[in-house]
Amino acid sequence: MKEIIIATKNEGKAKEFKVLFERYGIKATSLLDLVQELPDIEETGSTFEENSALKSEGIANILQIPVMADDSGLVIDALDGEPGIFSARYAGEPKDDKKNIVKVLENLKDVPTEERTARFVCVLSVSIPGETTIFKKGYCEGTIAFEEKGSHGFGYDPIFIPDGYNQTMAELGPGEKNKISHRRNAMVQLEDWIQNLR
Numbered sequence: 001m002k003e004i005i006i007a008t009k010n011e012g013k014a015k016e017f018k019v020l021f022e023r024y025g026i027k028a029t030s031l032l033d034l035v036q037e038l039p040d041i042e043e044t045g046s047t048f049e050e051n052s053a054l055k056s057e058g059i060a061n062i063l064q065i066p067v068m069a070d071d072s073g074l075v076i077d078a079l080d081g082e083p084g085i086f087s088a089r090y091a092g093e094p095k096d097d098k099k100n101i102v103k104v105l106e107n108l109k110d111v112p113t114e115e116r117t118a119r120f121v122c123v124l125s126v127s128i129p130g131e132t133t134i135f136k137k138g139y140c141e142g143t144i145a146f147e148e149k150g151s152h153g154f155g156y157d158p159i160f161i162p163d164g165y166n167q168t169m170a171e172l173g174p175g176e177k178n179k180i181s182h183r184r185n186a187m188v189q190l191e192d193w194i195q196n197l198r
């Protein structure tokens with residue numbers, strides 16, 4: 001079975017990539033699966049693209065094989081795009097999904113439903129040693145709920161209601177999420193590249 005390395009240490013993302021790549025008959029291996037201890041890449045960029053490239057190029061340079069990275073986050077209109085590229089650590093270090101959700105709900109407590117629009121953004125980058133990094137961007141539009149609901153997924157899934165649904169992403173579960181997510185919408189744009197990998 002063909003294999004792709006995903007430069008992530010996020011368990012939730014790693015799980016989703018395993019399922020998304022299985023459809024193409026490819027095994028997605030994350031940094032959590034490798035016995036080799038790889039350094040934490042500092043995400044010092046000011047865009048999703050810059051941070052994704054830091055991760056895929058950094059790990060591809062070390063391993064000298066093709067590597068994909070995902071830099072993603074939640075962009076909330078009423079908060080001028082926050083938490084954005086700072087989504088993982090919105091409530092500070094160490095990263096804590098629960099605290100991040102509490103901070104978002106607190107910041108939006110006086111904001112009415114129609115102004116709670118938001119989107120998940122995912123930038124995938126693929127770095128092959130000696131080649132120019134390629135980028136694909138996917139979105140998932142929705143609104144922010146008033147309270148958390150559901151137990152699937154990770155991050156902000158318990159407070160994100162995708163457009164066209166009346167349940168949170170965490171209530172919908174992985175089957176539905178993998179049909180509509182920002183990650184999946186970025187992945188489908190890489191289909192040609194994925195076929196060649198086979």
Ligand SMILES: O=c1[nH]c(=O)c2ncn([C@@H]3O[C@H](COP(=O)(O)OP(=O)(O)OP(=O)(O)O)[C@@H](O)[C@H]3O)c2[nH]1
Nearest residue numbers: 008009010070071072073074087088154155156157
């Ligand atoms: O509810 C969510 N459902 C998602 O599908 C999703 N995708 C991203 N996010 C949020 O955005 C951060 C990414 O930050 P990020 O790209 O730097 O990743 P990370 O630091 O968690 O891991 P790594 O891949 O860098 O190792 C994550 O931690 C989450 O808070 C999501 N939240």
Ligand SMILES: [Mg+2]
Nearest residue numbers: 010043071088
């Ligand atoms: Mg990160």
